[in-house]
Amino acid sequence: MFKTLRQLAVASLLLPYALSLHAEVINSLPSKVQHALKANKISTQSLSLVALPLNGPGNSMVFNADVSVNPASTMKLVTTYAALELLGPTHQWKTEFYADGPLKDGILHGNLYLKGGGDPKLNMEKLWLLLRDLRANGVRQVTGDLVLDRSHFVQPTLPSFNDDGGDSNKPFLVAPDALLVNLKALRFIARAEGGQVRVAIEPPIANIRIDNRVKVLPAVSKCPGWPDVRYNPTTTVDGTNVIVSGSLAEGCSSQTYLSLLDHPSYAAGAIRAIWQELDGSIQGTDRLAEVPKDARLLVRAFSPDLVEIIRDINKYSNNTMARQLFLSLGAQFRDEVDGDDAKAAQRVIRAWLARKNILAPHLVMENGSGLSRAERVSANELAKMLQAAWKSPYAAEFMSSLPLVAMDGTMRKRLHRTPLVGEARIKTGTLNNVRAIAGYSRDSNGNSWAVVAILNDPRPWGASAILDQVLIDLYRQPKLK
Known part of the structure; x- marks a missing residue:
């Protein structure tokens, strides 16, 4: 009996190694993907691909996996997964009103301060509720100024980005700010x-x-x-x-x-517009300053939990919210050596990946959103991160933030009338010379895969069909007997 148990124990220990010995790594592209590339006159060397089985049998697909490429918005996966583990799924941001003078008979004799905490989702509804709360707490008139405190972030100096050189007032180009109101739209x-x-x-x-x-x-x-x-x-x-x-x-x-105004003008204008609708008045001017240490807290509002924030970021590829989150990581773990919150975020994320034994020599993060010509990663590095996220305590929260194929987000209009409807959760990425997908997909046997496919090409026409074909071929695994 003892010998039998010992043999079973040894066999169970050796089983993973036996499976890995039989598993193969495919170093070529599926034939239909090659055909799609050729039909659109795109070189096979423009495509990087990694597909890793997560919970069942299958041969990994690896092609151009260790090439440094621009990932476009699939970079948001790095930022959002890092935030889930480093800040926690219930992390919230706060926005506060302060006063530096007495309040008597509805009149605030002094200045009204609004301190931003970097909330990525301080929309008009939340601002209206915050001002309603201020009104309910007895404030009707302000004799002093409206003072905006935007000191929460140590802002980096980054190059402006406009992919097509067209209208610079597009909302998706809005830069982050400690007092971001309604995405400045x-x-x-x-x-x-x-x-x-x-x-x-x-x-x-x-x-x-x-x-x-x-x-x-x-x-x-x-x-x-x-x-x-x-x-x-x-x-x-x-x-x-x-x-x-x-x-x-x-x-x-x-x-x-x-998006026509700068952050202070928009925030002050929105506050005054709502405050006037609430029959309030602010007699002074608008200006910038930090909240004095002896100022008195009047009201405070909290953002939704981080889980809801990353859902908005990944489902709809919200660049500004991703950049807010990136700087929030830096602000949370800022060190004197960092210089600004972007550098702090870069340092923290690299250290976090190292603790997971993910070495990422190709990883370059500028603003964490992928809206950048400088950001880089390899398909292999991104796939390893997805593999680690699969094992994370917050795997469900992370995966549910990704677009469902043919159902919602940026994948809503793709892969209809295929077996992949609702079977894959895929983040997309698009720049002028980049098309990318990254996330999780199930195959015809019900097993799950991490998949990354990134196309960098001067003329990526027809790229959506090529990347969709990657997912279709991944789904069509041999039937298990």
């Missing part, structure tokens, strides 16, 4: 009604003036999906002027999001 709504076009702006910030030159056209049976309404902003010392031109058919409407 302005919503312009134009509507043709009663023979004239009305243009509204939300939030209604006072120092933005509209010069409405939109012409009304006769009503049509179906409003166009892309109305001819154009916005041309100019900034002066008195504020921002926006010339709205083009045409709009009677009964039709147009909606556009722009």
Whole structure:
């Protein structure tokens, strides 16, 4: 009996090694992926691919795995997974109002301070609730200034990025800030009604003036999906002027999001607009300063948990929120030697990966979002990180943040009418010369894989079909007997 148990114990110890001896590593691309590359006139050397079985049999696929490549937004996987483990899934950010004077009969005799804590999701609803709380705590009028404290981050000096060199007012280009309000987005709504076009702006910030030159056209049976309404902003010392031109058919409407103001102007403008709606007043001016040590806390608001934040980042590839999170990692673990919070985040993430025995000589992180020409990683490094995340206590939280194929996020419109619907959770990445996917997929036997496919090419046309083919081939594993 003892001998039998000992033999079983030895066999159980040797089983993983026996499996690894029989497993193969495939160092070539699947034939249909090669065909898709050739059909789109893209070299096979432009593609890096790693697919690793996680919980069942299968041959790993490895091709150009240790080449330094630009990962585009798949870099967000590094930032969000690191944040889950280093900050914790229940981490929250706080935003606070302070006063430096007495409050009597609804009048704050002094200055009102707003201290930002780097909240990536301080939207208009949250700001409105925070100001409602301030109102409920007895503040109606402020005799002093509105003072913004943006000192939570030690901001890095990074190059600006605009992939196509076009409109620099696009919301996805918004830089991070300790007091980021509503992603600094302005919503312009134009509507043709009663023979004239009305243009509204939300939030209604006072120092933005509209010069409405939109012409009304006769009503049509179906409003166009892309109305001819154009916005041309100019900034002066008195504020921002926006010339709205083009045409709009009677009964039709147009909606556009722009980022026109700097962070302090937007935050102060939004606060004043909401405060006025709540029948409040601030008599002083807007300025920047840190909250005095003897100031009194009036109200405080907390962000959603980190789990909700990373879901927004990965599902919809939100660059600004990812950059906020990256700097938040730096601010949390800042050291005197770092210089700024981006350098601190880089140091902390490298140390965290080293503790997992993941050496990443190709990894270059600039802002943690992938919206960069400098950021680099290898497919092998990213796949090893996904493999580690699979074993993490927070694996479920991390995986649920990724887009479901053919169902939501940036994968919502891909791979319909295939067996992969809902079977894979894939983060996408897109720059002018980059197309990438990374995440988890199940095969036809129900086993899970970590997969990374990154295409760097001057003309990556048809890349989505190529990367989708990678997932299809991965799904079509031989049936287990």
